[in-house]
Amino acid sequence: MLKRVFVAPDPGRLRLRFAARAVVGIGAAVVLCALAGLSLPGTVTGGLAALLALFTVTDATVRGQAVTTALLPAVGLPVLAAAAELHAYPVARDLVFLAVVGAGVYARRFGPRGHSLGVFAFMTFFMAQFLHATAGQLPELYVAVVLSVLTAAAVRFGLWCYEAQLPPAPAPAPPPGTGLARVTTRQAVQATAGAGFALLxxxxxxxxxxxxxxxxxxxxxxxxxxxGETLVRGFRRVLGTVIGIGLGVLIAVPVDGAALPTAVLLAACVFGIFYSAAVSYTWMMLCVTLLAELLYGLLGVLTPGLLVLRLAETAVGALGAALAVLLVLPVTTHTTTDAWIQRALRCVHTCTAEAAARLAGVPDADPAPKVAELEQLLGRVRLSVAPLVHPLNPMLGRKRRARRVLDLLDDCAREIRGLVTVAADPEASHDARLAAACWRVEAAVEALTGDGRRQPAALVGEPPVAEPALTHLHGLERALAELAAPLRTPSGSRLVGA
Structure with missing residues (x-):
């Protein structure tokens, strides 16, 4: 697990910059809240609002990110008001909370912006429960949220806007559908049902x-x-919480809210949350659990009994999610896995065509955005296949095929990155054999994403070592040809989660 976090590839040190910027932005928000004379609960609210503003906003462009960040208070403040005003009316509060859950998940159908606003709305209601906020505290909490979101925005779009130097990476949309066939609609129903169970x-x-x-x-x-994804994520959440509670007993309880060590440990937790989020949900949950324990230490309520209670409530929540996805409008692992793999393969062809056009001297050809999209799609494939390669999966045949698919898709991505690097070289020139090789790649992708009756074309001979572009294309052809076996069962139907 340590290796997965600290040895995982970090192209352009994006995860490192993401985490370091979060520490700066959240730290600045907390300092400004304290200098503004806000109380400890107000300062905690500000820190969490800044964390959410920096963590959840994932629009493809900097401008889109700025618009979504500006909309966060517009969504969060009314929800915060509802949570505080209903504090003395438990039944109404709980019903509104469930409505926020359902609406927050349903909003994902509108893409990254809907997802970000849904998360912020839910977490604003959650923060009100965490701090036992009442109507009398609303003015201070409003100031904390607005001040912290502005501070996070100043850091993200002013002080440290590294995204401005990156090509925009369009976020892949979820599989299409209408009504209850739409995944986000089904998930909204599932999440509401699971949250209702967890609440009771x-x-x-x-x-x-x-x-x-x-x-x-x-x-x-x-x-x-x-x-399958949801069940694996629930398991990892419980595992991360267990480890985090163990660390809390060793670290957070002895610290007992002491200002300086708590501040240092909180900064380390923030860094860990942002640095590990993309590669290990277990590690991220470990850091989240320890952060919550440190905050409870600051508030003066941290005890070993509270840690045991947190574990019990986390287990209840994970069980609620598991029951919901198994019993309420289930979405099979195969359905989503097959869709993401096909989209990744089509993106492989698009990347190849753009790189070949760049080598041919087409002025508008730019494979970089497509490569970024491919990385996102492969991330979705890994998430979708995770249940099949999980150590607890007893179906060894499917596990082996799923691992083989992941390995070969990683090979495709590596060859694509190499090809794009060659295409970016101003000295590189077009070779007449590139067109034929790109055609074979297109044919291989069509064979893998079609009706299953075609097979990828046979490989040609090894290209000369002196032709790096052809070398990468040949490696790509080989990986695509080898994908035919694990992607299909002997009967010819598409595989991985069938």
Missing amino acids: VGHLVSGQRWYWAVGATWWVFVNTTSR
Whole structure:
């Protein structure tokens, strides 16, 4: 698990910059809230608002990110008001909370912006429960949210806008559909049902900390599509929480809210959350759990019993999510896996065509954005295939085929990156054999994404070592040809989760 976080590829050190900027932005927001004379709960609210503003906004362009960030308070403040005003009316509060859950998940159908606003709305309601906010605290909490979002925006779009130097990476849309055939609609129903279960059982476990169970259910659904993905994410959430609680006993409890060590540890947790998010959900949850424990230490309520309670509520939330995806409008792993793999393969062809056009001297050809899109699509494939390659999966044949698919898709991505690097060289020139090689790549992709009756064309001889572009194309052809076997069962139907 350590190797997965610290040895995982980090092209352009994007994860490192993402995490370092988060520490700067959140730290600045907390300092400004304190200098503005806000109370400890107000300052905590500001820090969490800045964290969400920096973490959840993922639009493809800097301008889109700025618009979404500006919209966060417009969504969050009314939700915060509802949570605080309903604090004394538990039944109404709980019903509104479930409505926020359903609406927040349904908003994902509108792409990255809908996802970001849905997460911010949910977490604003959650923060109100975390701090036991009342109507009398609203003015201070409003100031904290607005001030912190502005501070995070100043850091993200002014002080440290590294995205301005990157090509825009269009976020892949979820598989299409209408009504209950649309994945986001099904997930909205599932999340609401799971959160309802978590809310009821969470209340039985603790009348004070029941919202932890609802939060666990919510975050299990974030960035998942199929029932397999959701089950694996629930397992990893519980595992990360268990490890985080163990660290809390060793670190957070002895620190007991002492200002300086707590501040240092909080900064380390923020860095860990942002640095590990893209590669390990378990590590991210470990950092989130430790961060929550440190905040409770600051608020003076951290005890070993509270840590045990957090574990119990997290287990309830994960169980609610599991029951929901298994029993309520289930979305199979095969459905989503097959769709993401096909989209990734088509993107492989698009990248190849753009790189070949660049080598041919076409002035508008730019493969870089497509390569960024391919990386995102491969991330979605890995997430979708995760249930099949999980150590607890007893179906060894499917596990082997799924691992082989991932390995070959990684080979495709590596050859594409190499080809794009060659195409970016101003000294590189077009070779007449590139057109034929690109045609074979197109034919191989069509064979893999078609009706299953065609097979990828046979490989040609090895290209000369002195032709790097052809070398990468030949490697790409080989990987695509070898994908035919694991992507199909002996009967010819598409594989991986069937």
